[in-house]
Amino acid sequence: MTVNELGKETIKELARKKEPLTPQNYSRTFCALANEKGFTLDDCEVLDKFVEKLNPYFQADLKNFNLNTQSEFITYLVANLNRLSSSNEGKLPLVLITLVKRLLQSITLLHDKEARELANASLERIEHLADTNTFSILKDKWFNFLTKYDDSFLENLRNYGSFKSDDIKDIVEEMIFLLNKKEDDNTLYQSLSSLIVPALTPSIASSMDDDLADISYEIKNSPHLLKDKEFQKRVKEFILKRIELDKNELKTNVEDIYNLLGNVSSKIVKLVENSSLKRDKIRDIKDELVALKFSKHNFNTIKEQLVTIANSLELEVSNISDDMEHDDETVKNLRLKIKKLEIALDKAKKETKIDFLTNLLSKRGLEEDLNRAEKSYSRYGIDYSIIFMDLDKFKMLNDTFGHEAGDLVLKSCGKIFNSLKRDVDVIGRYGGEEFLVLLPSTPLQGAKIFAEKIRQKIEKFEFLYKGERVPVTVSGGVVNRKDYDSQKEMIEAADALLYKAKEAGRNRIYSTDE
Structure with missing residues (x-):
């Protein structure tokens, strides 16, 4: 069937239904027949396309009306628009x-x-x-x-505490509270460290062993470790160990005194035979010994032995001889020699760890502190940095002004280093005109700043020798422990950076991030 035939059929259908031939009736009947005959005509689908463009509310509302023509559709839209304009909607x-x-x-x-x-x-x-x-x-x-x-990203805040609120203002206030609390805790642990470190230092024993020295170093540089239960347990064990060291040292000293008194007693008895030393003088010595008050049991025992010696002297002394006078002078000279030897020995002990010229640590002293820093790094991850520094053209300085001037420069540099360092920092003379600086808990950037401060201070300092200014500069290499697999590799890298700085013109600081 063609469209013309469909049109004729539409007119017949309207006549059969006795409906007037109007555009609306014709269009409605024509589209109904087209649909029935399987025709698809754009003119018959215009209304459906308009309906599809409405929102779901109006599409649902249209189902309540039997709209078949565009005219009816337009009438519906006008009615709704009028209704909207007449209300607050x-x-x-x-x-x-x-x-x-x-x-x-x-x-x-x-x-x-x-x-x-x-x-x-x-x-x-x-x-x-x-x-x-x-x-x-x-x-x-x-x-x-x-x-x-x-x-x-807010979950990162969980590392600093528990935040229950989902309001950013409350979270910030909780963070401020926790940060202030942590600051108070740090101050507390800092105060505790200043009390605990002396408690770990032997009061009688001449020195502490390496383990005691290591834990003292850790507490001094990282007091926050004191809040760790296992570390607290270690501290208690080491305090008992320190007490044991003092006890052993005291026991050794008392045994030495016993041996000494035994030897002195027998020798004095022999020396004072036929002595003319007055008995009343010996009696005075005995009375003074008896009057002494010792607070510890071991020393009461020593007092009893001394009193016994005095009694022996009182019984044995008779006449003094010329030989005794000579022996007294010999003993006096020996005592003076012993005193000098003790002073020399004490000085030698100090010089093994302190460089006498610069008053800085010697290489041996540096090695001990480096070992402690490495142990703390291995056990607890306490980072540290080192600086290798070397005075520029020092041999030329010695050749020009003399070794006396060179010693004066080294001594002055030692004072400069000590004036700039913190209490926890360690600085020593590594050899000749070379120095090593150990900076605990210090990142690379902080170490570079400190090295630059030293370089500028030495460059501007007026080194005078016999009224003449001696120009002095220094070069350095800076490294951080976490950047290397071992301490040895770290030290070698610092040394290489030092000589790289010298090759670049001296009077400069190089680091691993240069």
Whole structure:
């Protein structure tokens, strides 16, 4: 069947139903027959296409009406528009646009860069053109923002404490509280460390062993370790060990005194035979010994032995001889020699760890502190940095001004190092004109700053020798422990950086990040 035939059939159908031949009746009947005969005509589907463009509310509402023509559809739309304009609902779009603007303005105040930028862009677009297309685009952009938004970064705060609130203001206040509390805790542990370190230092024993020295170093440089239960247990064990060291030292001293007194007693008895030393003098000595008050049991025993010696002297002394006078002089000379030897021995002990010229640590002293720093790094991850420094053209200085001037420069440099360092820092003379600086708990950047401070201080310092200024500069290499597999590799790297600085023109500091 053709369209013309379909038109003729439509007119017959209207006549059969006795309906007037109007455009509306013809169109309705024509489309009904076309549908019945399986025809697909664009003119008959116009109404359906218009309906599809309505929102779901109006599509559902249309089902309540039997609309068959475009004219009926237009009448429906006009009625709804009139109804909207006659009520407060006509103001709804304007109110919604205003609400959206206020929401976007609120978002611009939030502390989220991406949300703030998107809100500003949305406001600009709405101010420019507030149409359906604009809101459709913005809807998609905000949907993408919400889909991709990730606030898991807030979980990083869990490392600093438990945060129950989901309000950023409350979270910040909780963080401030926890940080202040941690600062108070650090102050407490710092105070405790100043009490515990002396408790670990032997009061009678001449020195502490390596383990005691190591833990004292760790407490001094990282007092926060005191809050660790296992570390507290170690401290208790080492305090008992320190007490045991003192006990053993005291026991050894008492045994030495016993042996000494035994030898002296027998020798004095022989020496004072036929002595003319007055008995009343010996009696005075005995009375003085008896009057002595010792607070410890071991020393009471010593007193008894001394009293016994005095009694022996009182019984044995008779006449003094010329030989005794000579022996007294010999003993006096021997005592003076012993005293000198003791002073020399004490000085030699100090010089093994302290460089006599610069008053800095010697290489041996440096090695002990380096070992302690390495143990703390291995056990607890306490980082440290070192600086190798070398005076520039020092041989030329000695050749020009003499070795006396060179010694004066070294001594002055030692004073400069000591004036700039912290209490925890360790500085020593590594050999000749070379120095090593150990900086506990100091990152590479901090070590570079300290090295540069030393370099500038030495460069500007006026070294004078016999009224003449001696120009002195220094070069250095700076490294950090965590950048190397071993301490040996670290020291070798610092030495290499030092000579790299010298090759670059001297009077400069090089580090691993240069």
